[in-house]
Amino acid sequence: MYRTHTNGELRIGDTGKEVVLSGWVQSGRDFGGLTFVDLRDRYGITQLVFSMDENPELCSLARTLGREYVVRVTGIVRERSNKNPNRATGDIEIDVREMTILNASKTPPFTIENESDGGDDIRMKYRYLDIRRDPVKENIIFRSKCGIETRKYLDGQGFIEIETPFLIKSTPEGARDFVVPSRMNPGQFYALPQSPQTFKQLLMVAGMDKYFQIVKCFRDEDLRADRQPEFTQIDCEMAFITREDILNTFEGLTKHLFKSLLDVELGDFPRMSYDEALEKFGSDKPDLRFDMQFTYLTDIAKGRDFSVFDTAETIVGICAQGQADNMSNKDIKTLTEWMQRPQIGAKGVIYVKFEHDGTIRSSVGKFFDDAALLEWKARFGAQDGDVLFVLAGETEKTRKQLSELRLEMGRRMGLMKPGEFKPLWVLDFPLLEWDEEAQRFFAMHHPFTSPKKEYVDQMKSGDFETLKRLKADAYDLVINGNEIGGGSIRIHDRDLQSKNFDLLGFTKEEAQEQFGFLMGAFEFGAPPHGGIAFGFDRLCAVMNNQTSIRDFIAFPKNNQGRDVMIDAPSKIDDAQLDELHLRLKG
Numbered sequence: 001m002y003r004t005h006t007n008g009e010l011r012i013g014d015t016g017k018e019v020v021l022s023g024w025v026q027s028g029r030d031f032g033g034l035t036f037v038d039l040r041d042r043y044g045i046t047q048l049v050f051s052m053d054e055n056p057e058l059c060s061l062a063r064t065l066g067r068e069y070v071v072r073v074t075g076i077v078r079e080r081s082n083k084n085p086n087r088a089t090g091d092i093e094i095d096v097r098e099m100t101i102l103n104a105s106k107t108p109p110f111t112i113e114n115e116s117d118g119g120d121d122i123r124m125k126y127r128y129l130d131i132r133r134d135p136v137k138e139n140i141i142f143r144s145k146c147g148i149e150t151r152k153y154l155d156g157q158g159f160i161e162i163e164t165p166f167l168i169k170s171t172p173e174g175a176r177d178f179v180v181p182s183r184m185n186p187g188q189f190y191a192l193p194q195s196p197q198t199f200k201q202l203l204m205v206a207g208m209d210k211y212f213q214i215v216k217c218f219r220d221e222d223l224r225a226d227r228q229p230e231f232t233q234i235d236c237e238m239a240f241i242t243r244e245d246i247l248n249t250f251e252g253l254t255k256h257l258f259k260s261l262l263d264v265e266l267g268d269f270p271r272m273s274y275d276e277a278l279e280k281f282g283s284d285k286p287d288l289r290f291d292m293q294f295t296y297l298t299d300i301a302k303g304r305d306f307s308v309f310d311t312a313e314t315i316v317g318i319c320a321q322g323q324a325d326n327m328s329n330k331d332i333k334t335l336t337e338w339m340q341r342p343q344i345g346a347k348g349v350i351y352v353k354f355e356h357d358g359t360i361r362s363s364v365g366k367f368f369d370d371a372a373l374l375e376w377k378a379r380f381g382a383q384d385g386d387v388l389f390v391l392a393g394e395t396e397k398t399r400k401q402l403s404e405l406r407l408e409m410g411r412r413m414g415l416m417k418p419g420e421f422k423p424l425w426v427l428d429f430p431l432l433e434w435d436e437e438a439q440r441f442f443a444m445h446h447p448f449t450s451p452k453k454e455y456v457d458q459m460k461s462g463d464f465e466t467l468k469r470l471k472a473d474a475y476d477l478v479i480n481g482n483e484i485g486g487g488s489i490r491i492h493d494r495d496l497q498s499k500n501f502d503l504l505g506f507t508k509e510e511a512q513e514q515f516g517f518l519m520g521a522f523e524f525g526a527p528p529h530g531g532i533a534f535g536f537d538r539l540c541a542v543m544n545n546q547t548s549i550r551d552f553i554a555f556p557k558n559n560q561g562r563d564v565m566i567d568a569p570s571k572i573d574d575a576q577l578d579e580l581h582l583r584l585k586g
């Protein structure tokens with residue numbers, strides 16, 4: 001027998017019992033005649049004691065144990081004289097009578113502690129050791145629970161879990177596909193799904209009514225810190241529903257997950273249109289843990305010979321409440337430089353400081369007298385002690401830059417409180433996005449998204465400007481400034497779908513070649529339908545106030561898309577290449 005209990009289980013009430021424990025050696029300490037060993041497993045740590053006086057042989061053996069050795073011990077539970085209140089098993093220890101070394105271990109390349117001395121690369125290379133650490137282990141356990149609660153909730157709502165294939169034909173979601181060569185079909189390739197989008201729609205045509213899947217998706221994108229080439233979605237689709245049904249169902253799921261996993265009650269989720277989000281926060285995923293909404297000065301700040309303003313499409317700012325004392329000129333200078341980095345690209349930042357004694361200091365004093373700046377103050381609803389930051393330029397760019405500044409100020413001012421959760425539905429996204437470089441429209445969500453009903457006619461016959469303004473029946477769930485999920489009501493009419501492909505620049509033949517199967521299905525009684533997908537890794541990270549999804553994935557890839565543990569991707573040999581018809585024969 002390897003164990004009667006786990007290492008997280010024994011309490012003072014177990015005193016006197018003979019127990020068997022197995023686990024890894026976390027650490028050992030020798031004190032004169034006594035040796036203490038901390039034994040660890042997934043459930044916790046239990047202290048073992050060996051006595052030189054009572055059992056010199058066993059105690060000597062204990063002194064040979066290295067970190068991460070795997071051992072089994074038999075012993076008697078006894079009360080500790082020196083209790084450890086920080087540990088669940090801290091009231092007891094095991095007086096060891098027998099021990100077997102089940103396996104030795106090399107010294108691990110980094111410490112298996114909550115705060116490890118190992119850098120990212122080394123921890124990824126030895127991910128199996130990294131997972132022994134509490135923070136990573138807890139994340140993986142949380143993820144498991146989150147998946148189980150998701151299944152429970154959706155099952156309770158009548159959803160059916162259906163697997164869809166991984167070896168498919170490309171589904172455009174705006175990223176590149178990973179492709180897999182077909183040995184049996186020379187020169188042909190499967191694509192790994194960027195999402196099960198077309199399949200879940202076909203399942204609606206098939207009458208499955210409510211589908212879900214916790215599913216891997218694959219996107220060959222350039223990786224940023226919070227992206228992975230393979231990631232997981234909670235993917236759903238429903239038939240005979242309106243947007244309202246979807247929002248309610250998935251608001252319900254989100255509330256259930258927060259309640260069951262974190263004991264957090266989320267109130268009803270506010271809603272905001274895409275246009276409003278951009279106007280007030282410069283972002284389609286605003287962090288609502290703090291307000292700091294945009295205030296526009298475009299109508300009152302022109303005509304004072306300040307060319308930056310006079311030539312600007314938009315003049316807009318934020319008010320950092322109570323920051324006049326906290327922000328020295330040097331701070332403002334560093335902040336401006338931060339805004340001028342190429343990642344953000346602001347030309348400059350104009351500030352107005354309203355000191356507590358009524359003095360006004362600003363970077364535009366040459367052009368604006370106190371009376372003018374007091375007009376700004378009133379517009380912002382600012383108080384003495386506040387600082388205004390104002391940007392000017394082309395509307396879209398300027399809003400985006402100011403959004404970055406808003407977030408930075410939110411961080412600096414400690415307004416993004418961990419443990420506080422502010423969900424938001426963002427609605428009515430544009431249907432099409434014009435790409436100047438490619439000189440064509442792209443689907444903002446994906447090509448299967450329906451325009452809102454009132455825009456269908458304009459979509460069928462509108463001119464270029466009208467097309468740019470079409471609104472989609474698409475929605476995103478945002479929590480604390482993170483996009484948690486997105487979805488849409490779909491087109492279920494063959495002709496409208498065909499029109500959409502047309503607008504997206506597909507020829508009839510291309511559309512038929514790539515999506516004939518879907519449009520064909522629409523001719524066999526496709527019900528009205530719609531759906532949504534949550535980024536599962538991201539949801540787990542946000543629920544735990546963490547910024548990286550990587551530590552919620554057992555075996556993630558690094559920023560170069562590599563798995564450094566198994567060393568993938570890697571070369572394959574010529575025979576394999578030949579078999580896959582991938583080698584040019586000379």
Ligand code: ASP
Nearest residue numbers: 195197487488531532533
């Ligand atoms: N397939 C979409 C996505 O991956 C989600 C959806 O429209 O349901 O973003």
